[in-house]
Amino acid sequence: MDKIRVILVDDHKIFRDGFRMLLQSFSFVEVIAEASNGNEFLSLIEDHQADIIFMDINMPQLDGVEASQKALEKYPDLKIIALTTFLDDDYLEQMLMAGVEGYMLKSAEIEEFEKAIVKVYEGGNYFSDEIVSLLSDKLNMLRKKRKKKDDLPEFTDREKEVLELICKGYGNKQIAEATFLSIKTIEKHKSSLFQKTGTYNTVNLVIYAFKHQIIKF
Amino acid sequence: MDKIRVILVDDHKIFRDGFRMLLQSFSFVEVIAEASNGNEFLSLIEDHQADIIFMDINMPQLDGVEASQKALEKYPDLKIIALTTFLDDDYLEQMLMAGVEGYMLKSAEIEEFEKAIVKVYEGGNYFSDEIVSLLSDKLNMLRKKRKKKDDLPEFTDREKEVLELICKGYGNKQIAEATFLSIKTIEKHKSSLFQKTGTYNTVNLVIYAFKHQIIKF
DNA sequence: GTGCGAAGTAGGGAAAACCCCATTGTATAT
């Protein structure tokens, strides 16, 4: 089997040196190139066919987020594992949205890197435990914020049902057909929804529902 | 040290039996109660002080999502680990938003459960690798959707202006007043928007705009 | 210049949404 071709992107030479040594100790890995910032990396990938990129996030000139975005735009099949020094990382979401396949702390154990490379190479994902916790914390934060800021009105079962259908784009007639009720009844439920939410027409109600995340995208 | 008090919630007695045996094999765990559905669980927790809940998701009467939501509303410090049989789970997001501390496959290894209990008991989170991959896949889906968004139809200046006002909740009349145009003209622009977006009424158009992030919250 | 397509402007009439009001059923309190 061919070796897995890896490119390192990090602005600290010392880290690259150490990390290269570490990776070369895996018999199945070959470090084919290195870059010290995003721009350098972008020109590198034109000439090198890599399987996996280890990408630092904080870098001069062009940071890991933008570099990853641009690289994945051109080569969507590229597999990038993001590296970060500390955990207080605001870029986590951005990197995930950019489409990286993994996200790890630089301080991870050797075995973790081995595991990550194999998993990502095989088409999977790898995330450090710490990263997963961080993500989950973010979700929890979101949840708590939601609870605090909206004391949402309470809806009856029918109202919830109607609201769901409204937010699917159904008109009164369609909702009536779907629920086996008369249009008039649907109108009444909507009327109640208007009152409870402080809205005054369907469009407003839909906007309200989206803003308060009563319905999902 | 006191044992970690655990409650099991699952509608299959056989699974509960097996799982209880498994948990009891950990010297530091004590299963203090069991429930076979959400309602039963909700009345249970009034009388039992539990450290960790293992919560099945698919259950009759009251499913794991709602049960967790209600329980956490009353006892926000409750630590819930969600259990699921298969991976094709639409409830993942809902459970996370409900605020569970962990999410695992029932088919997980014994060591995983041990690890999960300890981590969650100590205030952390635990998610099965498979769950993490699933989450990451979802993020990737989001990313791809964003990319698709790029081939949006092109709107004229007036259309963009009208769309913005629509998404603020304005009716045709209000838009007409705000733009110093006749209602009829607004209607025509909306009509064009319908055609370009493949929608057929204002509500649909608003949903379209939100989904494609044409307008911001 | 003349023609042609795209954006912007409306009117008339049909359809849907909306408001005010009435009736029924069910649960809770006194």
Place this chain on the structure above:
DNA sequence: ATATACAATGGGGTTTTCCCTACTTCGCAC
């Protein structure tokens, strides 16, 4: 048992939205 409250169901009639069509203006090509 009776009163109260409210969810759920609808009717009549007004307002708003929506579709089809038409006219003007502007830029651009020939």
